[in-house]
Amino acid sequence: MNTTGEQRGEGPGPDLGTAHRPLLEADALHVSFPGRGRRAPRKEVLRGISLSVRPGETVGLVGESGSGKSTFGRAVLGLVPVASGTVTFDGTRIDNVSRRARRALGRDIQVVFQDPYTSLNPSLLIGDTLAEPLIAQGVPKERARAGVGALLDRVALPRDAVHRLPREFSGGQRQRVAIARALAISPRLIVCDEPVSALDLTTQRTVMDLLLEIQERTGVAYLFVSHDLSVVRALSHRVAVLERGEIVEEGDAERLTRDPDHPYTRRLLLSAPVADPVRQQERRRERERQFDADTP
The missing domain is CATH 3.40.50.300 (P-loop containing nucleotide triphosphate hydrolases)
Incomplete structure (x- = not known):
């Protein structure tokens, strides 16, 4: 990505x-x-x-x-x-x-929320977090826990993560756990x-590549x-x-x-960050000119 x-x-x-x-x-x-x-x-x-x-x-x-x-x-x-x-x-x-x-x-229908630091229950082991949606859908506990390892494989996390708490992972790894939880019951x-x-x-790039895959x-x-x-x-x-x-x-x-048609879309496009500070400054000035031109 x-x-x-x-x-x-x-x-x-x-x-x-x-x-x-x-x-x-x-x-x-x-x-x-x-x-x-x-x-x-x-x-x-x-x-x-x-x-x-x-x-x-x-x-x-x-x-x-x-x-x-x-x-x-x-x-x-x-x-x-x-x-x-x-x-x-x-x-x-x-x-x-x-x-x-x-x-x-x-x-x-499942969801992945914005903040990986608050979307996971801090007191639940990762294994329990991933088994929970399966159990809620009526899957027997032993079968649900047996499927957790495959979920971790799908998001490229080690299988020993089942014995660890969310605080032991980085933000990107936590979001991988959140994605694995959303995938647990094969949503459409x-x-x-x-x-x-x-x-x-x-980390954004890594997570986006995972979603595409x-x-x-x-x-x-x-x-x-x-x-x-x-x-x-x-x-x-x-x-x-x-x-x-x-x-x-x-x-x-x-x-x-x-090639956006609407002035609001053009302003959004110009507000996207770029790595080059000189180009970023030019985009900021262009966005301001665009706003002035579009404002009655």
């Missing part, structure tokens, strides 16, 4: 032909939260979002902090209520379903909510949420750009990131 802006690597990849119906589909999705104060109006965070993810596809959802991108991921996961609109998975509505139905969806979709933003650039091997689909367009385009087939709760641009990842 390359965080400087190159598109994902060449290769046959998953079949993303038009014959596939969407695996995940959100239609006219609205999400709002109570305002501050008893009489304050509700704050609308998502305003009619429509977005789909096909089997084996990675769709990047990118925007600045407060744009609503993480709220969209949480709405898909059932962690926030949907005010209106629908979310369907493999043709079945999943918005605002019962807790029992949501637990059953855990077999098909993984929501990746800023999964590399807490990591240094070198897993997708090529298993055909899992990703909804990849991030504020960093340069990271999103390195992994995604398609990208949707979210500004203030609305999608302002969507399209093929390479086209959108090389």
Whole structure:
């Protein structure tokens, strides 16, 4: 993976032909939260979002902090209520379903959260952390624990990790554990909510390469949420750009990131970090000129 802006690597990849119906589909999705104060109006965070993810596809959802991108991921996961609109998975509505139905969806939809330092239970051994989702789905304990070694192999961690606690691992290794946990029950979709933003650039590359390798091997689909367009385009087939709760641009990842139509997308592209400080300063000045030109 390359965080400087190159598109994902060449290769046959998953079949993303038009014959596939969407695996995940959100239609006219609205999400709002109570305002501050008893009489304050509700704050609308998502305003009619429509977005789909096909089997084996990675769709990047990118925007600045407060744009609503993480709220969209949480709405898909059932962690926030949907005010209106629908979310369907493999043709079945999943918005605002019962807790029992949501637990059953855990077999098909998993998540990797942003912070590897807080997303793992610090008091659980890694072996127990990885066995837990299997046991929750009814797999016998002994069989679940026997499968943990294979999970560690898939994310290139040593098998003796089962006897260690999360604090004994680096941030990148912890995120590998989180990915292994998400893979434990062979999901069809993984929501990746800023999964590399807490990591240094070198570790980001390692984790992103791992996600690509897993997708090529298993055909899992990703909804990849991030504020960093340069990271999103390195992994995604398609990208949707979210500004203030609305999608302002969507399209093929390479086209959108090389020749964006919307001024907000252009500003996001210019804000992506580069290693050269002189070039970074030039990009900052260009971003400021772009903002001035686009502001009425």
